Amino acid sequence: MEFGVKSGSPEKQRSACIVVGVFEPRRLSTVAEQLDTISEGYISNLLRRGDLEGKAGQMLLLHHVPNVLSERVLLVGCGKERELNERQYKQIVAKTIQTLNETGSMEAVSFLTELHVKGRDSYWKVRQAVEAASESVYSFLQLKTKKGEPRRPLRKMVFNLPTRKDLPLGERAIVHAQAISKGVTVAKDVSNMPPNICNPLYLNQQAAELVESYPSLSLDTVGEAQMEELGMHTYLAVGRGSENESIMSVIHHKGGNADDAPVVLVGKGLTFDSGGISIKPGEAMDEMKYDMCGAASVLGVMHTVAELNLPLNIIGIIAGCENMPDANAYRPGDILTTMSGQTVEVLNTDAEGRLVLCDALTYVERFDPDCVIDIATLTGACVIALGKHATAVLSQHNPLAHEIINASEQSADKAWRLPLWDEYQDQIESPFADMSNLGGRPAGTITAACFLSRFTRKYNWAHLDIAGTAWVSGANKGATGRPVPMLTQFLMNKANVSIDE
Structure with a gap:
């Protein structure tokens, strides 16, 4: 239009x-x-x-x-x-x-x-x-x-403004809104694609097509062989039961100076989550194709930042994987060694997103980032806590959390901060490993973030749990494209984009 x-x-x-x-x-x-x-x-x-x-x-x-x-x-x-x-x-x-x-x-x-x-x-x-x-x-x-x-x-919508001096503001708003809407549409289309089409390779192909369209973008692809060399054993364990290879796509937007520290976005990309050996109930399991909405939102945001050519260095990580049960699948009781060297006792193979993300969050240390935000449909507990209206924000870095919340208010893409206190860390202690991958029912969203926080001590980090906001169920089920508007606004603020330009 x-x-x-x-x-x-x-x-x-x-x-x-x-x-x-x-x-x-x-x-x-x-x-x-x-x-x-x-x-x-x-x-x-x-x-x-x-x-x-x-x-x-x-x-x-x-x-x-x-x-x-x-x-x-x-x-x-x-x-x-x-x-x-x-x-x-x-x-x-x-x-x-x-x-x-x-x-x-x-x-x-x-x-x-x-x-x-x-x-x-x-x-x-x-x-x-x-x-x-x-x-x-x-x-x-x-x-x-x-x-x-x-x-x-x-086909065409014209918005009337009170005075002629408002026209530059309106024109700028249209440019920004169309770029954001394009990113939202990309995120929705990829998320709504069925899992027999949308697998980790498909996500990588979508990233490659994006990179071909914009000169500011480039792509690195990390397959299972390289993951093995890097020691990303928890990431690999989650995908072991699937015939589809796990693939991590790393999209670079080079809009800033060469020595500017990048903003890194890490998206959970479980293209289908059966729960693995800890298999999920059958009801609404079809919606587990949406377990890659975090990755889809990163792809959408990278479309938008390239369209706006934001003067920042931004890296978008699409952590593609599929969690399936077979004879080679990882099991409850397994103890895995992460890329960071820390060990994890698996209590439930359906708490797999954090196992993929923890290795991806260790991988991004090499970029010496300005900050890192991961986006994930991580916990059903988030839906219980906040419903379908607000994305959960968890961070130990107050300035970063405040920037995200401010961006959510500006963009009308609602978010709410949850605590990330040390007291919750006790729930993921393990008698056999450095930590377990499950903290029990109480404060499930927070303990999942506590797990991730143990892999983010070398940079400023925030976690967005979009389990409640990434898609809607029912007769009109479908992806929402959130939090593309909020993340774009966050990056526009970082880039000091003026609405009067």
Whole structure:
């Protein structure tokens, strides 16, 4: 979809559709009032008849409104004006796009960006509108024989801004939002791909295709033979039961000076997690193809940073692996030696993500990083703690944690910090090895992070548990592409990207 910004009065807009807001109870927004005036009360008369109350998400499409140049006017219910918040604003935009797709309007001019959202400027409103629009039209149709696309889908959306001085902000917002949306789409597409197609080799191939598209990117591939030489025995153990080779893809974005320390993102890439010998219950096991959403988000972020050509050195690690049971699979009771030399007693082969990540986190020491963030669908306990709304953030480095939380608030990609106190470390002690790979049911998200923290002492590190936010279940199940927006905002902040450029 094409996006643009302009500044003009509603009565002068000549478009397939013009979009304006109506508040509860049947109160016209400023722009809607202007249209009502030139239409000689046509809109207010409809509201008095009860055609639209103004509740959030209500839609009323009008054709050939008197004296209005646009063919259609879409009245959008925005709820109570004083209660309009960020979440409601995004929902309204998404519902508007869906409605426009059904009306046959191939282009539209939206005045919803003139609504007042507390504490948010034109840049934020345009960027969120573009991201919400891209989200609302996303579909995964690659493997359907009948695509079922709209007959006349919306092709162009123009956002009207109050003054001409807001236009550079709006244009910058579109550039950023389209790059982020592209990254989100990449992450979704890879995550939604079935595990018989999306295996570690497929992830590596996707990384290779990305690198070919952008001159700032390069790729290193670490296969099982090299992992063996490096001593990545826990990573290798997890993949031993699978016929698919474990592959770690290392994507370099060189946007900074040669001697600038890189920001490293490490994504858990379990392309299917059966649980191994500690096999999972059958119900919803198909969703374990989403156990590589951390890796998918890294791939998406690398798309976005290359598209924006951020002036940073960034390394994206895709830790591809598959956890399957067979005669060669690792077992509960095994003791494994990590790349760091520390030993791990395996209590449960379904706590495998941390075994892959711990070796990947040791591997990245060679880059002398500015900071390292790992992203993983690591624990079901995270869903119990935070539900499906917030990504868990755990770190022993307060400044890094604060930067991530700040980025989550800016991007409206919600996150919440959990504690990582030393008291929790006792839960992963083992009588036979340096640690176990399971800390029991209490504080499962925290003890998993405690395990990872033992491999990150040489740099500043944060862990993002996206088990609750990476995908949705049910009839409309699918990947969300999170936390691509948050991580991109974090990197934009690191790069001091100005919205006024």
